[in-house]
Amino acid sequence: MPARAFRLLRRPWTAIAAVVTLAVSLLISLPASGFGASTSGCRVDYTANEWSGGYTAQVRVTNLGAALTGWRLTWTYAGDQRITSAWNATSVQSGHSVTAANAAYNGGVPGGGAVDFGVQGTMGAGGPQPADFALNGVACGDGTSPTTAPTTPPDSPPTTPPTTPPDSPPTTPPDSPPAGCDGATVCSGFEDQTGPAPSGDWQFTAPDCQGSGTAAIDTAVAHSGTKSVRVDGRAGYCNHAFVASTADLSSVGPVLYIRMWVRHTTALPAAHVAFVSMSDASQGGRALRIGGQNGALQWNRETDDATLPAQSPAGVSLSTPLPTGTWQCLRFAIDTTAPKLDTWLDDDQVAGLHADGVPTQDIDQQWLARTAPPRPTALRLGWESYGTGDDTLWFDDVAAGSSPIGWRQPPRW
Numbered sequence: 001m002p003a004r005a006f007r008l009l010r011r012p013w014t015a016i017a018a019v020v021t022l023a024v025s026l027l028i029s030l031p032a033s034g035f036g037a038s039t040s041g042c043r044v045d046y047t048a049n050e051w052s053g054g055y056t057a058q059v060r061v062t063n064l065g066a067a068l069t070g071w072r073l074t075w076t077y078a079g080d081q082r083i084t085s086a087w088n089a090t091s092v093q094s095g096h097s098v099t100a101a102n103a104a105y106n107g108g109v110p111g112g113g114a115v116d117f118g119v120q121g122t123m124g125a126g127g128p129q130p131a132d133f134a135l136n137g138v139a140c141g142d143g144t145s146p147t148t149a150p151t152t153p154p155d156s157p158p159t160t161p162p163t164t165p166p167d168s169p170p171t172t173p174p175d176s177p178p179a180g181c182d183g184a185t186v187c188s189g190f191e192d193q194t195g196p197a198p199s200g201d202w203q204f205t206a207p208d209c210q211g212s213g214t215a216a217i218d219t220a221v222a223h224s225g226t227k228s229v230r231v232d233g234r235a236g237y238c239n240h241a242f243v244a245s246t247a248d249l250s251s252v253g254p255v256l257y258i259r260m261w262v263r264h265t266t267a268l269p270a271a272h273v274a275f276v277s278m279s280d281a282s283q284g285g286r287a288l289r290i291g292g293q294n295g296a297l298q299w300n301r302e303t304d305d306a307t308l309p310a311q312s313p314a315g316v317s318l319s320t321p322l323p324t325g326t327w328q329c330l331r332f333a334i335d336t337t338a339p340k341l342d343t344w345l346d347d348d349q350v351a352g353l354h355a356d357g358v359p360t361q362d363i364d365q366q367w368l369a370r371t372a373p374p375r376p377t378a379l380r381l382g383w384e385s386y387g388t389g390d391d392t393l394w395f396d397d398v399a400a401g402s403s404p405i406g407w408r409q410p411p412r413w
Helices: 014-026 313-317
Strands: 035-038 042-051 054-063 072-076 082-087 089-094 097-102 114-122 186-188 202-205 214-218 228-233 236-245 255-264 273-280 287-293 296-301 306-308 328-335 340-345 376-387 391-401
Touching: 042 072, 042 313, 054 313, 082 089, 089 114, 097 114, 214 236, 228 236, 228 273, 236 391, 255 273, 255 376, 273 391, 287 328, 287 376, 296 340, 376 391
Parallel strands: 228 376
Antiparallel strands: 035 042, 042 054, 054 114, 072 097, 082 114, 089 097, 186 391, 202 236, 214 228, 228 391, 236 376, 255 328, 255 391, 273 287, 273 376, 287 296, 296 306, 328 340
């Protein structure tokens, strides 16, 4: 059995360096490379990113055996790690035992192919990296079945698993609304775009300042159909490149629901970036933004630079990274009558990106300091950077309206 390696990627916390220094004795240190286990059947690379109180882990499963039409990976945490959400997989945890199963679109893994997913969770003292991975009941590492058969999760794949290749969703996304998006004000898969540059209902814009970023209609990458919007975002202070909908959202409500599919190539950086920007009448036209900071998704308000969640270890641990290299469905609900927001990544509500009007220390008290409810008037998709952070992004199947669009569950205010 080949030697196992470990890798730990730590987030920079420049804004709270003094706190980290005082708390360094509480942090759990691990060797510095990702765990890998291999047999004739599978290999698992588990790469952890830990901070005090929480962690994320990127997991790559390489299939070294026959082609799979559905997969289930199990492992055991020796410490107190507790999974709270996952992307590109469904996951359940019972005690220390974890089961992750394929999503509807990535069950098919050819021989020699790989599939990637991730988990996020909480932890206190933490513990060693897991070392007992098993794929479909067969252990990675020695080719034997685990002593205790894994428990099938309640949301495990259907009896006949999908045969869709990894990261290739069905031609019609499973949660797409009917044609016309049920009366949505914005409803676009960009199939009506006729040239290489955005036109018609979508126009290139740089709201505050323009740098070297570009936007185009891409016919090589799409979530559905044959076209998407591609934005090549560039680093550097105030480098804006957006494609803006010409639709007026100022009367949509009282709750504005937005759904989009987004794919990007570079992990969200420590510095502030944004990829969705909405002109907000309650801020005199300044932007209500969705982007990232400290490696995780965040909301940002331009007038006072308030963020949701707060950029503290507790706050950021309740958000989640935006996975790279795969299409992700983002959904937002914005109450225009009260300072309330709700955010979903695929089918998971993101706890740190939820505001219900009741302040929570280290999470949303900064956001709720301004009581005027947001009133978005326009939607822009693209990239803005205030330092480091190149990224290439694609947007597709975008919809906005006054009723939920492709939501499987309503907001939880």
